[in-house]
Amino acid sequence: MTHLTLTCQCGACEIEVLDSSVRYRAECLCFDCRQRAMISSGMGNLKAFPESLANYSCGSDILYFANLLRVSEQTKAKLEFRKLRESGSNVTTYARCCGTIMLSAHPAYDGKSITVFPDNCRISQSLVDVPTNAYLFALDFPQEKFRELKMHGLIPAIFSGDESLDAVELPKFMAAAQAAIDEIWLAQPHTTYEALYADVQIVVSDDLFADSRQQY
Numbered sequence: 001m002t003h004l005t006l007t008c009q010c011g012a013c014e015i016e017v018l019d020s021s022v023r024y025r026a027e028c029l030c031f032d033c034r035q036r037a038m039i040s041s042g043m044g045n046l047k048a049f050p051e052s053l054a055n056y057s058c059g060s061d062i063l064y065f066a067n068l069l070r071v072s073e074q075t076k077a078k079l080e081f082r083k084l085r086e087s088g089s090n091v092t093t094y095a096r097c098c099g100t101i102m103l104s105a106h107p108a109y110d111g112k113s114i115t116v117f118p119d120n121c122r123i124s125q126s127l128v129d130v131p132t133n134a135y136l137f138a139l140d141f142p143q144e145k146f147r148e149l150k151m152h153g154l155i156p157a158i159f160s161g162d163e164s165l166d167a168v169e170l171p172k173f174m175a176a177a178q179a180a181i182d183e184i185w186l187a188q189p190h191t192t193y194e195a196l197y198a199d200v201q202i203v204v205s206d207d208l209f210a211d212s213r214q215q216y
């Protein structure tokens with residue numbers, strides 16, 4: 001049972017994820033992930049928005065882990081918590097030092113999972129043996145580009161959050177994201193993602209909305 005360390009691109013922020021087992025891996029094709037990557041790039045993260053994302057050759061690689069964290073006070077002081085819109089539910093954490101997206105979560109995960117963008121931050125674990133389970137939010141992606149992606153393999157797609165469209169894979173995804181956390185881990189000293197920002201003002205900013213929806 002090994003822990004996973006998430007590090008920002010400049011090395012000043014480190015977050016420990018206690019349970020390093022990947023619950024689910026997705027390639028997210030949604031506009032909001034694209035917008036968050038552009039914001040990260042604008043805050044200084046040179047890895048955040050590569051050509052492959054810009055020209056819709058791929059989406060954002062996302063890993064789901066159990067919501068069990070250890071964060072030093074030093075790192076906590078450097079974190080910025082953001083939502084794209086007041087009505088938005090997803091809270092994303094950026095390292096102010098270099099713009100890296102450290103982690104993120106949506107209330108639909110029921111407090112059980114956090115998400116990590118391994119192409120945006122640095123992670124202490126190889127992912128070569130971790131298969132991608134699904135494409136997420138394929139409805140947002142230019143359909144011609146989506147057809148090109150699909151030619152690479154037989155990865156299922158979730159088109160929206162609507163069960164009538166996604167009767168097969170959406171329930172599997174939700175089951176993984178909402179899976180109970182093992183008692184063994186809960187017994188160890190830890191904090192949760194939601195506790196990290198419970199007393200902090202969340203920045204609401206829809207920066208780069210139009211740019212992120214532009215097709216190149």
Ligand SMILES: [Zn+2]
Binds near residue numbers: 096
């Ligand atoms: Zn940094």
Ligand SMILES: [Zn+2]
Binds near residue numbers: 030
């Ligand atoms: Zn997304």
